[in-house]
Amino acid sequence: MMDDSSLARAxxxxxxxxxxxxxxxxxxxxxxxxxxxTDSRQDAEESTQDAFVRAYRALERYPAERRRELRLRPWLxxxxxxxxxxxxxxxxxxxxxxxxAVGNGLAGHADEQPEAxxxxxxxxxxxxxxxxxxxxxxxxAVVLRHVQGLSYAEAADVLGQPRGTTKSDVHRGxxxxxxxxxxxxxxxxxxx
Amino acid sequence: xxxRQLLEDLRALxxxxxxxxxxxxxxxxxxxGDRYASLVTAxxxxxxxxxxxxxxxxxxxxxxxxxxxxxxxxxxxxxxxAAELPSGIGDRFDLRSATEFxxxxxxxxxxxxxGEVRTYGWIAAQIGRPAAVRAVxxxxxxxxxxxxxxxxxxxxxxxxxxxxxLGGSDAKRAILAAEGVQAEQIQLLARRxxxxxxxxxxxxx
Numbered sequence: 138m139m140d141d142s143s144l145a146r147a148x149x150x151x152x153x154x155x156x157x158x159x160x161x162x163x164x165x166x167x168x169x170x171x172x173x174x175t176d177s178r179q180d181a182e183e184s185t186q187d188a189f190v191r192a193y194r195a196l197e198r199y200p201a202e203r204r205r206e207l208r209l210r211p212w213l214x215x216x217x218x219x220x221x222x223x224x225x226x227x228x229x230x231x232x233x234x235x236x237x238a239v240g241n242g243l244a245g246h247a248d249e250q251p252e253a254x255x256x257x258x259x260x261x262x263x264x265x266x267x268x269x270x271x272x273x274x275x276x277x278a279v280v281l282r283h284v285q286g287l288s289y290a291e292a293a294d295v296l297g298q299p300r301g302t303t304k305s306d307v308h309r310g311x312x313x314x315x316x317x318x319x320x321x322x323x324x325x326x327x328x329x
Numbered sequence: 330x331x332x333r334q335l336l337e338d339l340r341a342l343x344x345x346x347x348x349x350x351x352x353x354x355x356x357x358x359x360x361x362g363d364r365y366a367s368l369v370t371a372x373x374x375x376x377x378x379x380x381x382x383x384x385x386x387x388x389x390x391x392x393x394x395x396x397x398x399x400x401x402x403x404x405x406x407x408x409x410x411a412a413e414l415p416s417g418i419g420d421r422f423d424l425r426s427a428t429e430f431x432x433x434x435x436x437x438x439x440x441x442x443x444g445e446v447r448t449y450g451w452i453a454a455q456i457g458r459p460a461a462v463r464a465v466x467x468x469x470x471x472x473x474x475x476x477x478x479x480x481x482x483x484x485x486x487x488x489x490x491x492x493x494x495l496g497g498s499d500a501k502r503a504i505l506a507a508e509g510v511q512a513e514q515i516q517l518l519a520r521r522x523x524x525x526x527x528x529x530x531x532x533x534x
């Protein structure tokens with residue numbers, strides 16, 4: 138697979154010839170990002186589609202020089218984030234879609250016990266739900282840094298804020314997650 | 330909850346797979362999605378792919394899956410099945426993967442009417458590259474849209490039918506026969522065009 142800067146160069150030389158590769162390289166990441174932010178598979182699918190179509194239209198307009206210089210990863214997350222935010226603003230609040238809350242497609246190791254897999258799946262599902270309920274500022278920061286694995290610098294770029302702000306949003310988000318998850322664990326421990 | 334465990338679990342939430350229809354919808358919306366359907370020709374059924382630029386590929390494979398595999402191997406992108414060919418197919422072609430020279434050769438070949446043949450040398454002369462006879466042969470062999478761009482109507486100046494991407498010289502003879510050109514006529518027609526082209530006139534005249 139091509140690295141980011143080779144892909145950017147390839148897109149600069151021949152957008153139509155390499156755009157599918159760009160989508161294939163990034164679709165799971167953008168879909169995963171949108172899924173965590175929207176908590177709905179359908180919204181995530183539509184946001185991913187929208188984001189790539191916008192990316193294509195932008196690349197079409199950009200001169201080759203600008204395409205070549207693009208840092209694709211933060212740029213694409215930024216587009217996806219804008220799409221998700223605009224959709225949320227436009228849509229009437231709905232019930233939280235439950236299907237997206239369970240981490241779909243999460244595979245376990247082949248040699249694991251079924252109980253262990255079930256327990257872990259349950260833990261992930263609960264984490265997804267708690268994460269989905271965080272205020273969007275903290276949720277977005279945590280998802281970028283710790284779900285998608287971006288560096289603080291990249292995440293700050295995507296969010297258009299200073300690195301320090303992103304860092305403190307991530308830490309605050311993690312603390313909120315732990316606070317919400319721990320009481321449940323304590324209850325479990327007491328009942329055991 | 331342990332911090333390390335929390336961070337591991339968060340990372341695990343990233344492992345998702347995008348449904349295949351998303352890629353398909355994106356490519357369709359930006360006009361890069363190739364669709365394909367089968368078309369019955371003198372050579373039996375072939376698969377024809379197209380996109381917003383026009384017809385992008387014609388290949389003869391046993392199944393649609395085989396066509397998809399060969400298409401993505403050759404062009405580096407995917408083609409998805411469609412119910413039927415759009416009307417007016419064959420008016421426009423996606424020749425983006427061809428060089429300028431190859432495009433000139435292919436578009437010249439397109440001008441040869443059914444029931445007739447020309448020589449490789451004729452094409453070379455017509456596009457202003459009389460010495461590039463072999464390169465014309467190579468360009469025609471790489472024709473991404475055989476049948477629709479009739480590279481089968483270009484034969485060797487000695488009257489041999491020459492190569493054909495869509496199933497060798499037997500297939501080439503068969504499609505020419507279906508257009509009313511019989512094997513014995515090929516030599517005659519080739520000779521006529523050989524004589525008509527100035528540079529070979531001296532040699533053969």
